[in-house]
Amino acid sequence: MLSPNVPANGEVHPLFERYNCGTYFDEMLSPEGGIRPHYRSFARRLQDVAPDDWVQRRQAVDALFLRQGITFNVYGDSKGTERIFPFDLMPRIISAAEWEKIEAGLVQRITALNLFLHDIYHEQKILKDGVIPPSYVLSARHFRREFVNFRVPGDIYIHVCGTDLIRDEKGQFLVLEDNARCPSGVSYVLENRRAMKRTFPDFFAEAGVRPVDHYPTELLNVLRHVAPGGVSDPTVVLLTPGPYNSAYFEHTYLARQMGIDIVEGRDLLVRDQHVFMRTTKGLRPVHVIYRRIDDDYLDPTVFRANSALGVAGLIHAYRAGNVSLANSIGTGISDDKAMYYFVPQMIRYYLDQEPLLANVPTYLASEDADRTYILEHLDQLVVKATNEAGGYGMLMGPYTSQAERDEFRAKIVADPRNYIAQPIVSLSRHPTYIEESGVLEGRHIDLRPFILYGKKTTVIPGGLTRVALRRGSLVVNSSQGGGSKDTWVLARNE
Amino acid sequence: MLSRVANSLYWMSRYLERAENTARLVDVNLQLLLDHAPLGEDTLMDQWQPIVQSAGDEALFYSLHRQATASTVSEFLVFQPENPNSILGAIAQARENARMVRDQITGDFWEELNRLYLFLGTAKARAILRSSPVEFFQEIKAGSFHLQGLVEATVPQNEGWHFMRAGKYIERADKTSRILDVRHATFPAHGTPAAATQSEALQWAAVLRSCSAWDAYKAIYGADVQLAFVAEFLLLSEDFPRSVRFSVEMLNRSLRSISGIGDGRFSNEAEKLAGRLVAELQFGTAAEILEFGLHHYIDVFQTKLNAIGEALFQTYIFQPFLTPDNEQLQQQEEQQQQSAAE
Numbered sequence: 001m002l003s004p005n006v007p008a009n010g011e012v013h014p015l016f017e018r019y020n021c022g023t024y025f026d027e028m029l030s031p032e033g034g035i036r037p038h039y040r041s042f043a044r045r046l047q048d049v050a051p052d053d054w055v056q057r058r059q060a061v062d063a064l065f066l067r068q069g070i071t072f073n074v075y076g077d078s079k080g081t082e083r084i085f086p087f088d089l090m091p092r093i094i095s096a097a098e099w100e101k102i103e104a105g106l107v108q109r110i111t112a113l114n115l116f117l118h119d120i121y122h123e124q125k126i127l128k129d130g131v132i133p134p135s136y137v138l139s140a141r142h143f144r145r146e147f148v149n150f151r152v153p154g155d156i157y158i159h160v161c162g163t164d165l166i167r168d169e170k171g172q173f174l175v176l177e178d179n180a181r182c183p184s185g186v187s188y189v190l191e192n193r194r195a196m197k198r199t200f201p202d203f204f205a206e207a208g209v210r211p212v213d214h215y216p217t218e219l220l221n222v223l224r225h226v227a228p229g230g231v232s233d234p235t236v237v238l239l240t241p242g243p244y245n246s247a248y249f250e251h252t253y254l255a256r257q258m259g260i261d262i263v264e265g266r267d268l269l270v271r272d273q274h275v276f277m278r279t280t281k282g283l284r285p286v287h288v289i290y291r292r293i294d295d296d297y298l299d300p301t302v303f304r305a306n307s308a309l310g311v312a313g314l315i316h317a318y319r320a321g322n323v324s325l326a327n328s329i330g331t332g333i334s335d336d337k338a339m340y341y342f343v344p345q346m347i348r349y350y351l352d353q354e355p356l357l358a359n360v361p362t363y364l365a366s367e368d369a370d371r372t373y374i375l376e377h378l379d380q381l382v383v384k385a386t387n388e389a390g391g392y393g394m395l396m397g398p399y400t401s402q403a404e405r406d407e408f409r410a411k412i413v414a415d416p417r418n419y420i421a422q423p424i425v426s427l428s429r430h431p432t433y434i435e436e437s438g439v440l441e442g443r444h445i446d447l448r449p450f451i452l453y454g455k456k457t458t459v460i461p462g463g464l465t466r467v468a469l470r471r472g473s474l475v476v477n478s479s480q481g482g483g484s485k486d487t488w489v490l491a492r493n494e
Numbered sequence: 495m496l497s498r499v500a501n502s503l504y505w506m507s508r509y510l511e512r513a514e515n516t517a518r519l520v521d522v523n524l525q526l527l528l529d530h531a532p533l534g535e536d537t538l539m540d541q542w543q544p545i546v547q548s549a550g551d552e553a554l555f556y557s558l559h560r561q562a563t564a565s566t567v568s569e570f571l572v573f574q575p576e577n578p579n580s581i582l583g584a585i586a587q588a589r590e591n592a593r594m595v596r597d598q599i600t601g602d603f604w605e606e607l608n609r610l611y612l613f614l615g616t617a618k619a620r621a622i623l624r625s626s627p628v629e630f631f632q633e634i635k636a637g638s639f640h641l642q643g644l645v646e647a648t649v650p651q652n653e654g655w656h657f658m659r660a661g662k663y664i665e666r667a668d669k670t671s672r673i674l675d676v677r678h679a680t681f682p683a684h685g686t687p688a689a690a691t692q693s694e695a696l697q698w699a700a701v702l703r704s705c706s707a708w709d710a711y712k713a714i715y716g717a718d719v720q721l722a723f724v725a726e727f728l729l730l731s732e733d734f735p736r737s738v739r740f741s742v743e744m745l746n747r748s749l750r751s752i753s754g755i756g757d758g759r760f761s762n763e764a765e766k767l768a769g770r771l772v773a774e775l776q777f778g779t780a781a782e783i784l785e786f787g788l789h790h791y792i793d794v795f796q797t798k799l800n801a802i803g804e805a806l807f808q809t810y811i812f813q814p815f816l817t818p819d820n821e822q823l824q825q826q827e828e829q830q831q832q833s834a835a836e
Contacts, residue, residue, distance in 0.1 A: 068601070069593070069608045243593050252596035262597050267496050278497045280653065280752070280810045 013043075014051050015433070015440045025171045025428040026442060027092060038095035038490055041207045045200070051438070057199045058089055058433065064198070070191050070249060085188060086483030088432050091196060092445060092465040093207075093488045102165065102173060102449065103459045105357030108347060110161050110451045113180060113334050115350040117157035121148050121330060131349050132342045136366075139417055140339065141387050142332025144295065146302075150319060152328040154226040154454075159326040160219065161451040162186075162463075165357070167428035174360050174425065176446065177340060180331040182292045185464040185484075186215060186450050187250035190257075192464075192486040208491040210461035215450065216257035222454030223258075223288045226324045234287035237261045237277065239268070241293050241309045251292055265293075270313030273320040288324045289314075295329050337386040337420045338364055360425055365416040374412065374421040378405045381421040383412065396474070398424065427474055430485070432467055444468045446476050447487065462487030499598055500657045501811045502591040506599075507645075507661035509588035510607075513581045514638035515669035515704075519545060519676075520571050521631035522704040524564060526696065542567045544679065548672045551579055572623060573614070581634060582614045598654055603644045610637040656748040660806065663748065667741035668799055671792050673704045674728045678789040680721075686784050687721045695719040702728075705736050725788055726780035738795070739775040746772045749806070764805035771798050 021029055028039045035043045049057075062084060065071070071082035094102070119126050120137050121144075127134040137143055162183025164176040193212050197204060220236065227234035240251040242264050255262035267277050268286065276283035291298065297307040302315040317323045333339055341362045344355045363370035363381070374381060378397050385393035395408045412419045429442035449463030465485040466476035476482040523545055527538070542562035546555045549571060558576060559566040574580045578587060589611045592599055613619055613633070623630040642662075649655050677697055681687065690698060698719045702708045705728060715723045731737035746768040753761050760766040783791045 066612065067605050067609055069596075069604060243590070248593070249596075252593075256597035261496060261499075263496060264498065267498050280495050280497055280500045280657075 013046055015046075015054060016431070017439055018437075019431065019440055020442065022429070022442060023169070024426055024442060024444075025167060025169050027167075027428055027430045027445070029431075038093050038098075042091065042093060042203060042488075045203045045206065049200075054089070054433070055438075061087060061089065061195050061199055064195060065191075068191075070188075086469060087192060087195065088467055088469075088483055088485045089196070089199065090431050090433060090440065091486045091488045092430055092447070092462075093490065094462065096490050096493045098173075099461060099489045101356060105173075105175075105355070106163055106449055106451050106459050107457045108351065108353060108356050109163060109175070109178070109343065110158060110453050110457060112343065112347040112350050113161070113178065114155075114157050114453060116346045117328075117331060117334060118155060119350075120333070121150065121157075126346065126349055129349070131345050136338050136342070136417075137333065140333045140336045142295070142330070142336060144330035144333075147330045153228065153321070153324040156226060156326075156453055157328045157331050158334065159222050159226065159328075159453055161453065162448045163451065165447045165449065166360070166425055167447075168425050169428075171428065173357060173447075175340075175343070175357050176360060177337065178334055178343070179448075180334045181294060181327060183448070183450065184247040184250055184292075185448055185466075186460075187253040188484050189450070189460070189462065189464050189487070190215060190253070192484060196486040207488065209488045210491050212460050212462060215452075215460045216254060218452050218454075218458045218460070219254070219290075220258045220260070222452050223290055223326055225454040226326060227287050228321055228324055231287050235261075235285060236288040236290065237263045237268075237286050239263055239265070239289050239291040239293055241297070245292075247292065254290075260290075265307075265309045265311050268311045268314070270311060270317050273313070273317045273322055275311070275314060275317050275323045286323060288326065290326050295332060298325075298329070332387075335387070337362075337384055338366070338417065341420065360422045363421045365412050365419040365421065370421075371412070371416055374419075375409060377421075378409060380423065382424055383408055383419055383421045386418050386420060396424070424474070427468075430465075430467065432469070432483075432485075434469070434471075441471070443471075444474050444476065445485070461489035495653050495657075497811045499595050500654070501807075502595045503598065503654050503657040504661035504806075504811075506588045506591035506595070507658040508665040509584040509591065510638055510641060511662045511665040512579060512669065513584035513588065514635055515666070515673070516549070516571050516579070516581050516584065517631045517634040517638075518706065519548070519673060519704045520568055521627065522700050524568070524627050525703075526700040527564065538563060544676045546570070548676045549579055550672070551577060568623070568627075573620065585611050585614055600644065600648050602648065603641060606637065606640050606644065610634070610641075613637075653752055656751045657810075659748040660745055660752070663741040663745040664799060664803055664806075666736060667738050667745065668796060670705050670728055670736055670738050670741065671795055671799075673701055674725060675789060675792045676701060676704075678792075681788045682784075683789075684785055684787050686781070690720055694721075698724045707734060707736060710734050721788075722780055722784060725783065729783065730775060730778060730780060739772075742768065742771050742775055742799075745802070752810070762805070762809040764802055764809050767798065767802045767805055771795075771802065 019029075021031065028036060030036055065084040065087065069082070071084050116126065124134070126132050127137060158180045160183060162179040162185060164179065165173050166176050167173055189212055223236045224234055227236075236258070237260055238251055238255040238258075240248060240262055242248065245251070252262055261277065263277055269276055269278065269283070271283070275286040275289070277286050293309055296304045297309045299310045299312060299314040300307045301312045303310070314323070315329075318325055318329070340359065341364055344359055347353055347355045363374050365371045365374055374383065378395070379400075381397045383395040383397070395404065397405065427444040427446060430445045431440040432443040433439075434441045434443075445465050445467045447463050447465050450460055452458040452460075465487045467483050467485055468474055468476045468481065469483045470481045473481065523541065527541060539562055542564065545567055546552055546562050554577060555562070555567075555570050558574065559570060570577055570580065572581045575583065577583050585607075589607055592604060592607055596604060619630070622633070645655070645658060649658075680694065680697075698721060699708065702711050702719070702724060707728060711724070711727050714727065727734065727737065729738045731739060734740060746765075749765050749768050750757065753765065755761045755765060758769075760769055
């Protein structure tokens with residue numbers, strides 16, 4: 001154990017007293033105790049901020065978020081309690097060189113995923129060539145066989161992707177999962193940056209932080225790019241499930257930033273295979289829908305019949321080519337954690353390249369050898385349901401009781417296709433201010449960059465850094481005690 | 495503009511106006527009692543009961559409280575979560591509506607509304623109401639003025655703005671008429687009332703204060719507070735911004751701005767009804783109203799006002815659309831007729 005860690009100039013900031021990197025990869029401090037080069041400029045400025053001042057600025061930011069209503073709704077809470085997503089003032093910093101690698105890896109990945117989706121909904125070459133066993137694709141819950149041979153607008157399936165990255169104990173970035181349906185969190189990226197600029201205005205110029213606020217513009221470009229042919233000035237709308245959705249703030253935020261209407265299902269209707277919105281002046285045509293509703297709820301006449309969120313006839317209009325959806329229907333299959341296992345193979349198959357970002361080693365419960373291994377090592381592995389997100393449907397082997405493991409064992413045996421397992425990666429940690437102790441402590445983090453795929457592929461520098469605020473916890477989801485940080489990508493190398 | 499958005503803007507604004515008027519009404523009545531103390535329990539009831547009635551939620555009130563007293567009525571009208579028209583309830587609903595149209599309102603507006611809502615939920619708010627009611631209601635009124643100021647100063651005066659105005663003025667016309675009606679038990683059924691007693695004068699002054707009309711009234715009628723004058727002022731004043739006539743004129747103007755139709759004509763039911771009501775107020779006199787019976791007049795007025803609100807909803811918000819089946823049916827029916835005619 002190395003402690004305490006001393007910055008290069010020998011003077012320990014009071015907030016770092018008692019700071020201990022432990023055996024983890026610490027984003028800011030090297031094992032020798034020095035500050036990593038890309039954090040040095042920030043650390044110098046931090047010397048001017050006394051702990052009292054820090055606490056004050058922190059409270060000001062919390063108050064600001066609450067007043068602005070930058071909150072999420074807690075599901076299952078009957079009082080409809082709104083909470084702010086806890087925000088930590090210590091920024092997560094990524095060097096220019098590191099980011100270059102990540103960015104290239106993400107672009108490679110989304111390109112391969114889009115080619116994969118096109119393939120499995122058309123020729124299915126990757127299945128015929130035996131690269132992926134067909135049963136995995138054909139049995140996937142989110143494989144939409146109704147859309148086989150349907151040509152999606154612009155041949156783009158995933159327009160917006162949020163790919164979760166983690167860093168292991170050696171500091172290597174690994175892909176944890178892809179979110180190719182309706183990834184959320186980008187509004188926090190933008191709001192966190194605004195809050196940081198307000199709190200530490202003088203830090204930015206010196207550090208050379210790459211901006212993120214062009215995201216809404218780029219997103220709108222992507223959406224306009226996929227408008228149905230022949231529409232010169234398309235009407236783009238954002239389709240939200242409504243104010244009670246936990247990401248509603250984000251929906252209104254993005255709609256406002258893009259200057260488009262935010263609509264609910266009941267605002268739209270379909271006539272003669274065209275989509276219209278109900279306005280005070282009658283019906284107005286809609287051409288592109290940035291939908292933040294899952295496939296299942298989009299159209300009660302096609303998918304879930306009891307959906308009150310969707311629009312009857314929407315899929316008909318979509319199939320007729322009169323309206324475009326982003327993301328396209330059927331992308332859910334690439335969120336399937338069994339499919340995740342095959343992404344490196346997809347990259348090799350479609351792009352003839354080696355993956356730039358590695359996966360976390362993964363065992364597929366439906367493969368006999370893997371399943372045997374999983375069942376024998378349940379106390380050492382993380383088991384995940386292939387179609388759950390948000391940290392639900394998971395078993396964190398070492399932290400569970402025998403009874404819980406037995407319960408999971410039965411589930412795995414009953415439905416092996418639905419489970420994968422991975423070794424527990426001890427996520428990198430980052431100095432994070434902890435209210436109870438009043439100092440910085442190491443907390444585990446991940447990173448969700450946002451990738452936009454249109455005429456060109458854009459990755460906004462950084463993304464959402466989520467932090468598990470509970471001591472020792474590896475779960476960063478906001479629904480389970482997670483917070484977030486501003487993520488800085490430096491413009492130049494130190 | 496999306497119909498749903500127009501609806502939210504309209505109700506957001508209505509609820510804000512409602513909260514502000516309720517604040518004034520409770521505030522003034524609390525102060526009025528200071529002039530009367532000490533009063534017996536029955537007299538106190540007489541003071542508070544009409545306040546509950548004027549809010550139109552009497553049944554709900556008595557399902558929650560046994561008696562109308564200063565503390566039960568203030569609780570009911572200020573914080574009661576079960577009462578959607580309490581100040582907290584109204585602000586919460588204004589905020590809910592604002593949330594649905596956050597892309598339409600400015601950040602400043604949202605933040606101020608949100609601040610007001612969060613304030614009402616704190617223990618501090620309750621403490622202030624107990625220790626210094628005047629300060630508490632001042633806070634609510636100031637919040638409302640701040641929000642109205644933001645709407646005037648920062649919002650483009652487009653269709654959405656007119657829906658907000660329509661909501662504000664229809665609510666204001668309704669509330670002013672209700673506040674005037676609070677003491678209807680003392681109204682004569684017909685004709686001009688006798689000169690006011692001292693205690694009646696105090697009550698009429700309180701009614702004026704509840705409409706922030708005291709200073710404006712005095713400038714015209716002097717300190718002579720008579721029901722006939724008060725009614726004339728609150729119902730028919732041409733230029734007092736909280737009078738019924740003024741409010742209905744503003745409502746009418748906003749309705750016409752939404753559709754773009756000129757004065758003297760109408761393109762929908764709401765405009766027709768609003769135009770008629772404006773004419774009635776413009777060409778009515780206090781003497782006629784009193785002869786008709788003030789309480790009855792206000793009753794009829796409120797029915798007419800509600801009809802305008804309903805017509806507005808039917809015209810812009812609730813658009814009955816043909817279901818695909820009906821549409822198909824109609825198409826097929828038409829085709830059948832064609833072939834029969836050939």
